[in-house]
Amino acid sequence: xxxxxxxxxxxxxxxxxxxxxxxxxxxxxxxxxxxxxxxxxxxxxxxxxxxxxxxxxxxxxxxxxxxxxxxxxxxxxxxxxxxxxxxxxxxxxxxxxxxxxxxxxxxxxxxxxxxxxxxxxxxxxxxxxxxxxxxxxxxxxxxxxxxxxxxxxxxxxxxxxxxxxxxxxxxxxxxxxxxxxxxxxxxxxxxxxxxxxxxxxxxxxxxxxxxxxxxxxxxxxxxxxxxxxxxxxxxxxxxxxxxxxxxxxxxxxxxxxxxxxxxxxxxxxxxxxxxxxxxxxxxxxxxxxxxxxxxxxxxxxxxxxxxxxxxxxxxxxxxxxxxxxxxxxxxxxxxxxxxxxxxxxxxxxxxxxxxxxxxxxxxxxxxxxxxxxxxxxxxxxxxxxxxxxxxxxxxxxxxxxxxxxxxxxxxxxxxxxxx
Amino acid sequence: xxxxxxxxxxxxxxxxxxxxxxxxxxxxxxxxxxxxxxxxxxxxxxxxxxxxxxxxxxxxxxxxxxxxxxxxxxxxxxxxxxxxxxxxxxxxxxxxxxxxxxxxxxxxxxxxxxxxxxxxxxxxxxxxxxxxxxxxxxxxxxxxxxxxxxxxxxxxxxxxxxxxxxxxxxxxxxxxxxxxxxxxxxxxxxxxxxxxxxxxxxxxxxxxxxxxxxxxxxxxxxxxxxxxxxxxxxxxxxxxxxxxxxxx
Numbered sequence: 001x002x003x004x005x006x007x008x009x010x011x012x013x014x015x016x017x018x019x020x021x022x023x024x025x026x027x028x029x030x031x032x033x034x035x036x037x038x039x040x041x042x043x044x045x046x047x048x049x050x051x052x053x054x055x056x057x058x059x060x061x062x063x064x065x066x067x068x069x070x071x072x073x074x075x076x077x078x079x080x081x082x083x084x085x086x087x088x089x090x091x092x093x094x095x096x097x098x099x100x101x102x103x104x105x106x107x108x109x110x111x112x113x114x115x116x117x118x119x120x121x122x123x124x125x126x127x128x129x130x131x132x133x134x135x136x137x138x139x140x141x142x143x144x145x146x147x148x149x150x151x152x153x154x155x156x157x158x159x160x161x162x163x164x165x166x167x168x169x170x171x172x173x174x175x176x177x178x179x180x181x182x183x184x185x186x187x188x189x190x191x192x193x194x195x196x197x198x199x200x201x202x203x204x205x206x207x208x209x210x211x212x213x214x215x216x217x218x219x220x221x222x223x224x225x226x227x228x229x230x231x232x233x234x235x236x237x238x239x240x241x242x243x244x245x246x247x248x249x250x251x252x253x254x255x256x257x258x259x260x261x262x263x264x265x266x267x268x269x270x271x272x273x274x275x276x277x278x279x280x281x282x283x284x285x286x287x288x289x290x291x292x293x294x295x296x297x298x299x300x301x302x303x304x305x306x307x308x309x310x311x312x313x314x315x316x317x318x319x320x321x322x323x324x325x326x327x328x329x330x331x332x333x334x335x336x337x338x339x340x341x342x343x344x345x346x347x348x349x350x351x352x353x354x355x356x357x358x359x360x361x362x363x364x365x366x367x368x369x370x371x372x373x374x375x376x377x378x379x380x381x382x383x384x385x386x387x388x389x390x391x392x393x394x395x396x397x398x399x400x401x402x403x404x405x406x407x408x409x410x411x412x413x414x415x416x417x418x419x
Numbered sequence: 420x421x422x423x424x425x426x427x428x429x430x431x432x433x434x435x436x437x438x439x440x441x442x443x444x445x446x447x448x449x450x451x452x453x454x455x456x457x458x459x460x461x462x463x464x465x466x467x468x469x470x471x472x473x474x475x476x477x478x479x480x481x482x483x484x485x486x487x488x489x490x491x492x493x494x495x496x497x498x499x500x501x502x503x504x505x506x507x508x509x510x511x512x513x514x515x516x517x518x519x520x521x522x523x524x525x526x527x528x529x530x531x532x533x534x535x536x537x538x539x540x541x542x543x544x545x546x547x548x549x550x551x552x553x554x555x556x557x558x559x560x561x562x563x564x565x566x567x568x569x570x571x572x573x574x575x576x577x578x579x580x581x582x583x584x585x586x587x588x589x590x591x592x593x594x595x596x597x598x599x600x601x602x603x604x605x606x607x608x609x610x611x612x613x614x615x616x617x618x619x620x621x622x623x624x625x626x627x628x629x630x631x632x633x634x635x636x637x638x639x640x641x642x643x644x645x646x647x648x649x650x651x652x653x654x655x656x657x658x659x660x661x662x663x664x665x666x667x
Contacts, residue, residue, distance in 0.1 A: 105428065113423065174621070174624070175624070203428075219536055221531070221539055251535060
């Protein structure tokens with residue numbers, strides 16, 4: 001066991017030295033230290049037992065490739081092999097980010113559904129980019145995410161098992177998050193990443209585990225044999241058509257409350273992903289891009305209820321009912337895209353046009369104005385508006401467009417009509 | 420309750436059992452170290468449990484000498500477990516301790532009745548001698564208990580007088596017996612074994628066909644290499660007469 005002390009210096013492969021300031025935390029594999037790197041504070045993950053040379057080489061490769069997206073606390077520098085082990089340097093986790101486990105334990109909760117959707121979007125975007133660069137994560141579980149509760153920003157950590165898809169890291173994963181085929185003995189890959197991703201997304205939205213219902217609860221002792229059965233050979237989604245594993249009142253309360261309130265397209269996505277057919281066909285699992293589409297469609301129907309002021313998903317825009325106060329709500333209008341996409345508008349709703357987490361439109365109330373609800377441009381670029389009579393106007397950042405039927409609004413390459 | 424409000428996810432309980440030999444021969448620094456080590460590891464276990472979305476870890480402790488006694492009549496969370504100092508005197512009724520453990524490894528009237536279910540328990544046996552009662556029949560009862568069969572079982576043999584064969588029979592393999600030769604090693608190994616057993620269910624594993632028992636054995640055997648005066652009972656120890664310095 002090779003621990004470091006405050007003041008110790010470790011040499012990086014680029015010739016720079018990192019000085020140990022203090023220990024930040026420790027896990028099974030190693031210790032994370034706060035280090036000083038030429039005046040800059042960074043984090044050093046130091047392995048208690050040096051993994052083999054293949055692992056070192058892989059880290060080296062990942063460092064030179066660089067982070068697939070800003071969602072990752074990616075290894076940035078490697079230490080030399082010294083002091084009986086080695087480690088890598090990454091950015092520090094900023095203040096205000098909490099482990100996903102803290103959300104599961106109800107010590108933290110999202111400030112809004114908007115933040116929850118942002119978190120889901122950022123996670124999907126991260127794995128989309130990771131898989132796009134030919135890598136697989138291989139050990140995706142609840143311990144890999146730090147989330148900011150108000151904005152939903154996410155940082156993905158523990159990126160040291162990331163390998164080119166198809167290469168074995170030697171790690172199979174964590175029980176309850178491993179894909180059924182991995183539980184059965186197959187090596188993890190990007191397809192098993194996609195299973196674990198769907199489990200994480202489900203837990204993020206519903207606060208319970210997708211495969212832990214009455215059937216699993218009835219098992220008095222989760223031995224390894226039962227684990228292989230309930231998370232492998234006989235895995236059964238809690239909302240499968242086979243009703244043997246439904247959530248139990250008094251135990252799985254989060255999902256019992258939220259499942260009926262969440263939009264049908266989300267329910268359908270999980271029902272499909274966790275169906276027997278897809279569970280046993282890894283290559284048919286939903287790709288991250290499609291998940292992003294699902295999340296975007298949820299965003300489009302998320303509005304603030306003008307009556308009670310809470311956020312609500314609106315499943316039927318012809319008869320919009322608030323999921324909190326149960327009352328019919330007045331939609332101010334909607335943005336309609338040529339492909340049929342509809343974004344619902346009420347005062348105080350934030351609109352995301354694309355699949356990043358930067359808001360594009362703030363729907364603002366302007367009491368007393370001829371147009372009491374307006375769309376404020378919160379992007380950094382000008383919009384173009386065309387009136388029904390054909391007049392063209394440029395809308396600068398910060399400026400507003402009235403919610404008026406018939407106006408045509410161009411944001412970037414997308415052309416909406418206000419209805 | 421708003422739709423964003425969460426309740427904690429249900430967690431299965433993992434009970435960490437300490438079986439402590441407090442026979443007369445443990446008197447003095449041995450029992451003092453056991454007391455000290457367990458008292459100090461309890462807050463660590465409390466923390467592991469507290470931060471763990473997979474399992475709630477609870478602790479139960481049975482002391483045995485001529486008689487047996489549970490320190491609490493139910494498993495407690497590490498942070499709520501106030502350690503009552505164990506004093507050493509009397510015989511080594513390990514057979515009786517096995518029967519007593521068997522009673523509690525049960526859902527009805529035992530310790531295994533958590534509403535969200537359990538994981539297999541972890542059982543740490545500490546002893547410095549050999550049983551003075553009918554150990555075989557006690558162990559035979561325990562070996563029929565499914566909870567015991569699935570449990571992670573580790574023994575710490577304190578000093579040279581510990582009956583290795585008995586500890587091997589209890590744990591099921593010599594690899595699960597750690598021998599300690601000094602007080603410092605005893606304290607360190609109690610901590611390492613308790614922490615490793617508590618964490619094993621919530622860590623990523625490198626192979627799905629390797630049992631948790633094997634994983635714990637490997638990790639503590641590895642950790643024991645860094646603890647002077649501790650070794651896996653299965654590891655070959657050089658004889659005092661042999662000198663291998665030139666091979667270092």
